[in-house]
Amino acid sequence: MIHPPVPVNEKERLKALHQLNILDTDPEEEFDNITELASYICGMPISMITLVDETKQWFKSKIGTEMCDSGRDISFCSHAILEPENFMEVKDTHKDERFKDNPFVNAGKDSIRYYAGVPLVNGTGMALGTLCVIDTKVNKLNKRQIKALKALAKQVEALFEARHKNYLLEEARQDLDDHNTLLKDFAGVVSHDMKMPLAHMVLTADVIKKKYGDLLGEEGIKYLDQLKKSGLNLSDYITGILNHYESEKIATSALEEIDLHNLLEDIIDLLGIEEDCEINFPKKNVNIKVNRSALEQILLNLISNSLKYNDKEKIIIDIDFKETPKFYTFTIQDNGIGIRQEEQKNIFKLFSTLSVIDRKGNKGHGIGLSTVKKLVTNLGGTVKFESELEKGTKFTFTVQAT
Template identity: 85%
Template sequence: MIHPPVPHNEKERLKALHNLNIINSDPEECFDNITELASYICNMPISMITLVDETRQWFKSKTGTDMCDSDRDVSFCSHAILEPQNFMEVEDTHKDPRFHDNPLANDGDNPIRYYGGMPLLNSAGMALGTLCVIDTKVNKLNEHQIKALKALAKQVETLFEARYKNFLLEEARKDLDDHNTLLKDFAGVVSHDMKMPLANMVLTADVIKKKYGHLLGEDGKKYLDQLKRSGLNLSDYITGILNHYESEKLANTATEEIDLHNLLEDIIDLLGIEEDCEINFPKKNVNIKINRAALEQIFLNLISNSLKYNNKERIIIDIGFEKQGDFYVFTVEDNGIGVKQEEQKEIFKLFSTLSILDRKGNKGHGIGLTTVKKLVTNLGGTVKIKSELEKGTKFTFTVQAT
């Protein structure tokens, strides 16, 4: 018996094999279908997808045998991978000097007398194992059978490549989840730690203006007002970040039955509206079972936007509701500034800001509508915008009914 030599690229080959993350994996139907088909086409009792590691050949899939692996030193596939591009056929193992005294070829009950194997390559051309067929008697494949076996081997290679890409995607997803968790934690810690100093800064500006405004003059008061506005804007920005990263928690809270008009009244009270504003509720009040906390946050963001991005003396906001099949459909429509057509597709992206200023001359932070979309998506719905400059904006969002 001749022991198979080690391939010249063994280190790289083994690395590619282990990167596939397939050794000792569970059986998979897609591979089993191929070995069954190979056995049928080649009219052989045994067919296997083998992978050759440091010390053994392991069978990812097998038909016609109960074996799970065998020593690499006696394996036929370890010889086949030495010529990655070629089909290896041994018509009679007893007449081949490599295998005539091989223990597998001389097994009293199930001797391997015929072997045909096509190496399985990765995208870099390294042989990881073989798709092989085996018989307990002398045999030979015809031209069509060999061609079919090679085609099946290509299918196995495609499955290996898809598996590897899926593995990389899963690793990337885990890495992204880890980074996202760190970002959430960082945003939460930093935001909470910054809110108190900002509140102190705003309060201090008010105190200084009240106690020492007469000494500062008009310019001094103006600077204090700018300082206060900057503090309030940054505080709003931080609140938006916190709401965005905590939106998943809101979406996971329990559903409850609510009175829609009562919910909207509570939201208006929370907003403390000072502008001349008319808010029209849905004509027909309804009781619906829904995630109250998430819906409240969605309406807070949308109504707040309708108030801020409005240059009319009298702000008008119409809120609509209807049930369509398995979904609740809500609308929030205003007579505000409107959004440019080219900006509408970007409006739901995090930190994407519009070219327009709000009612107080401030630029938005690009967080509120991203939070709305995230909440709506987590509630099984969609959100869309319809807007025309100087005429107003209408947001329509759906929530899956429970």
């Protein structure tokens, strides 16, 4: 018996093999289908997909044998991978110097008497193992069978490549998830740490204005008002960031049964509306079972935008609701300034802002609608809108009904 030598590119070959992350994994139907086809097409009782590691050959799939692996030094496949570009066929192992004293060749009635293997090669030319067929009697393959076995080997290689790409994608996704988690934690910590100093800044501006306003004069008062306005804007911005990154937590809150009109009234109270405004609720009040926190955040953002981005003397907001067995559908329509056509494709992107200022002269932060979409998606729904400049906007969103 001749032991197989180590390939000249063994270090690189083993690295490529281990990058597949396939050794000692569970059976998979895609691979088992190929070994079954190989056995059937070649008329052989045994077929295997083998991978040659440092010390052993391991079978990713096998038909006709109960073995899980064997020593590399006595494996037929360790010889086959020495010539990655060639098909290896041993018609009678008793007449081949490499194998005639092999323990598998002298194992009684289950002895290997015939072997044919196609090396499985990756994209860089590394032979990782073989697709092989085995018989307990002298045999040979015809040209059509050899061609079919090679074609099946190509399919195994394609599965290996797809598996490797999926692993890399999963690894990249995990890295992105880890970085996203770090970013969320950072944003949360920084935002919380900034809220208190900002509150003190706004309060201090009010105190200075009240106690020393006469001394400061009109110009000094103007600077204090600007300082307070900037502090409040930054505080709103930070609140928006916190709401955006905490939206996933909100979306996992427990479901509860709510009165829709009561929920809307609570939201209107939170907004503290001072403008001349008419808000029309759905004609029919209903009780629905939903994630109250998430739905409240969605409606709060949309109704708030209808108030802010409105230049009409009287603001009109129509809220409607429809129910199907699978979804609750909400619409919020206003008579506001509308959204420019060229800006409509980006309104749900985080930090994407419109080129307009709101009713109080402030520019948006581009967080609210991104949060709305994130919450709606987490609730199993979709959100869309229609808008016409100077005439208004209608948002329609769904959430899964229970």
